[in-house]
Amino acid sequence: MDTPVLEPASVSTTAPLLQLRGVSKRFVQDIDLAGRIANLLGAGHRASVVQAVAGVDLEIRPGEVIGVVGESGCGKSTLGRVIAGITPPTEGSVSFLGKPVDAMDAAERRAWGLGVQMIFQNPMASLNPRMRVMDIVGEAPVVHGLVKPSQEAEYVEGLMRQVGLDPGYAQRYPHQFSGGQRQRIGIARALALKPRLIVCDEAVAALDVSIQAQVLNLFLALRREFELTYLFISHNLGVVGHVSDRVVIMYLGRIVEVATTETIFSAPNHPYTQALLAELPRLDTTRRAYLPIQGELPSPLAPPPGCAFHPRCPHAMPRCRVEAPVLRTLQTGHTSACHLNDPAP
Amino acid sequence: MSSTATVLDVQGLQTHFFTHGGVVKAVDGVDLRIEAGEVLGLVGESGSGKSITGFSILGLIDPPGRIVGGHIRYLDEELVGAPERRLQALRGKEIAMIFQDPMMTLNPVLRVDTQMVEAIHAHAKVGGKVSAQAARARARDALAMVGIPSPGERLKAYPHQLSGGMRQRVAIAIALLNRPKLLIADEPTTALDVTIQAQILYEVQKLCRETGTAMMWITHDLAVVSGLADRIAVMYAGRIVESGATADVIGHPSHPYTRGLIDSIPTRATHGTLLRQIPGMTPSLLNLPQGCAFRPRCGHASDACLAVPQAEPGPAGKTVRCWNMLTPEPA
Numbered sequence: 001m002d003t004p005v006l007e008p009a010s011v012s013t014t015a016p017l018l019q020l021r022g023v024s025k026r027f028v029q030d031i032d033l034a035g036r037i038a039n040l041l042g043a044g045h046r047a048s049v050v051q052a053v054a055g056v057d058l059e060i061r062p063g064e065v066i067g068v069v070g071e072s073g074c075g076k077s078t079l080g081r082v083i084a085g086i087t088p089p090t091e092g093s094v095s096f097l098g099k100p101v102d103a104m105d106a107a108e109r110r111a112w113g114l115g116v117q118m119i120f121q122n123p124m125a126s127l128n129p130r131m132r133v134m135d136i137v138g139e140a141p142v143v144h145g146l147v148k149p150s151q152e153a154e155y156v157e158g159l160m161r162q163v164g165l166d167p168g169y170a171q172r173y174p175h176q177f178s179g180g181q182r183q184r185i186g187i188a189r190a191l192a193l194k195p196r197l198i199v200c201d202e203a204v205a206a207l208d209v210s211i212q213a214q215v216l217n218l219f220l221a222l223r224r225e226f227e228l229t230y231l232f233i234s235h236n237l238g239v240v241g242h243v244s245d246r247v248v249i250m251y252l253g254r255i256v257e258v259a260t261t262e263t264i265f266s267a268p269n270h271p272y273t274q275a276l277l278a279e280l281p282r283l284d285t286t287r288r289a290y291l292p293i294q295g296e297l298p299s300p301l302a303p304p305p306g307c308a309f310h311p312r313c314p315h316a317m318p319r320c321r322v323e324a325p326v327l328r329t330l331q332t333g334h335t336s337a338c339h340l341n342d343p344a345p
Numbered sequence: 346m347s348s349t350a351t352v353l354d355v356q357g358l359q360t361h362f363f364t365h366g367g368v369v370k371a372v373d374g375v376d377l378r379i380e381a382g383e384v385l386g387l388v389g390e391s392g393s394g395k396s397i398t399g400f401s402i403l404g405l406i407d408p409p410g411r412i413v414g415g416h417i418r419y420l421d422e423e424l425v426g427a428p429e430r431r432l433q434a435l436r437g438k439e440i441a442m443i444f445q446d447p448m449m450t451l452n453p454v455l456r457v458d459t460q461m462v463e464a465i466h467a468h469a470k471v472g473g474k475v476s477a478q479a480a481r482a483r484a485r486d487a488l489a490m491v492g493i494p495s496p497g498e499r500l501k502a503y504p505h506q507l508s509g510g511m512r513q514r515v516a517i518a519i520a521l522l523n524r525p526k527l528l529i530a531d532e533p534t535t536a537l538d539v540t541i542q543a544q545i546l547y548e549v550q551k552l553c554r555e556t557g558t559a560m561m562w563i564t565h566d567l568a569v570v571s572g573l574a575d576r577i578a579v580m581y582a583g584r585i586v587e588s589g590a591t592a593d594v595i596g597h598p599s600h601p602y603t604r605g606l607i608d609s610i611p612t613r614a615t616h617g618t619l620l621r622q623i624p625g626m627t628p629s630l631l632n633l634p635q636g637c638a639f640r641p642r643c644g645h646a647s648d649a650c651l652a653v654p655q656a657e658p659g660p661a662g663k664t665v666r667c668w669n670m671l672t673p674e675p676a
Contacts, residue, residue, distance in 0.1 A: 279540055281539075283571050283612075296540075
C-alpha cells in the first residue's frame, strides 16, 4: 500500500469532550380531539409513545471518531440530534467539556452550540436552495462574531478551498452543484464555526462509491488538520469500520455493544453485532450463501418486553423475554448488553 | 453452463434521449448475454445508464428517449421494433422487473391480493381463464415462496400496512407470479437495511437456483453483487467497460475504472489509511470527453485514449474496453 498511514487517534484518558448520562428521548403523539371525545365515551385511546433513545451513557473523548451503527428506526439519528443540541433529551444529562448543559450560563451554552456541528444525509434538503454558497457558509460565523463582515468573503473562500471546492463558485446556488459537491458545502458550513465535534448523520450514504471515497478521505484529512472529533452515524458497517476508532451498536433505542473497531470486527460479543457483521456485503470472488437473521426491527411503538432483540436472537432464553439486559463491561473499553455474558446462576 | 440456452442477447444497444439541451447518449453500445439460471450483475454509478439498459430491454423507454440502434434478442426473438402488443404480452409474463422503491410500484389503494390476481388474469388469456380461487391460491403460494409469514393474511393487507422489506417481497412475488424466464432487478435492496437486504438476497438466490430464472441485477454496490452474481458487467457513461466472471472481474480487474471502484470501497481493512479515490466526477452525458469517457479521471490515460476503445477480449475470457488494460497484480 502506498497510501499514507494516519497516526492513530489519541484515545487517551483525557477528560471527555462530551458526555451523555442516562439520556432518553421519548416522542409522544397526543390523542387528537376525536380521540378525546371517544375517550369520554370510554374508548380508552392512549397517547402513542416512541422511546427513540433509552438510557444511553456515552463518553466522547477529544480527537476520537465514534461510529454509531444500527438499522433504520434504532434511534441513532435522534441520538446525534440530542448530542448536537437540536433535540433536548426527555431524561438524562448532556455535558460538554465537563459541564452539564442544564447548569450552563449563556456564554457556555453558546460555546456548546457552536462547538458541536452537524452534517446531514441529504445535502439537497439541508442546504437552503435560495441561498448562495457564500451566505450558506458565511452567515453563521458572521452572526456569531467569529468573522468580521468585511472578511466574510475571504473566510468562505478559504473554507471552500479546504473542502475541495473552487472558490470561484461562491456565488452559486446549491442546485448548480453535484451531490458530492453539495455534501462538501455542508461540510464547509459545519467547519465555519470552528467546531470541536462534528456529528455526521449518514453523511456519505447518498453518494456514489467513487464520490463517497473522496468525501471519506476529506473527513480524515480535515480531522488531522483541525483536530476534530467525529460522531459518525451510519448503517454501513464498512464505512464505520473504515473511519471509526470506537463503534457503538444500537438496537431499538438502546446501546447493545460498545468496543474499539478492532474488537467489534474481530470479537463481537452481542448476537446482534455478530448478525450485522455476518450480513455485511463484502467484496467476494466466490458466490456466497446468505444466511440472514429472521424477522425485522420491531416497531418502536410497541417494543418487545425484556431484551428487545430476543424475537430475532438465535440464543434467546426464557430470561430474555422478561428481563432487559444491562450493559456489562467485559474488558476495558468493551461493554455489551446480553444475558449470555452473565455468570450462570 | 455452455450447453444452456441464451435467454437474453443484447448487441450494440443504443438508447438516446433527444432533449432540448442536446442528445443524451444514456446507453451507447451495450453488449450483454444472460444464460438460463444465471445471475448477471450490472454495476455502475448514478447516470451510467444501467437502469436505462434495463428499461430498454422491457421496451419501457418513453419519448424523448428512443432505441436508436442495436439488437435485443430474447430467446431468438428480436425485441427492438417489436409491436407494442407483443411487448405487453412479454412484460410481466416472460420478462419481469423489480424496481428500487416498492412504494412506487405497488398501488397504494389496492389490496395486495387485488394487485396479484390482476397480474395473473392479465396474462391468463393465452392458456385459458384462471378461476378467482386458483389465482388467489397462486398469489398465496408466491408470497410464501418469497418468505412472507402467514401469506393468507398478508393478501388482505394494503401496501402501507407492510414494512419496506415486506413490500419489496410483495413486489418480487408479483414479478415471479407468472414464472418469468428473465427477471430484471433494478437496485431492489438499496433502500433496505442490511439485515433485510440479506434476507432478500437469500430468497432471490434460492429462487434462481430452484426455478432456473435468469436474472439481471442492477446495482451501484459491487459488494452486493460480488456474492450473488455469476458474471459482472461494469458500466461507465453508457458503455460496458469490463465484463466477465465475478471472480475475474473482482479478483483481477482489467479496467482502471473497475480497479478504482474496488479501491473506493471502505472496509475494516482500510481503517486508518486514505482510500485510493478516483479523482473528479462522472461526466455529464451531454458533454462527454472525446474518446474514452473515463480518460479525464484515469491514471493510465495515454494519447491512444483519445480514440474510443473497442470491446476487446481481455484476460480470463473477459471483455474489456480499454487501450491500456491493467495486467493482473502479482499476488
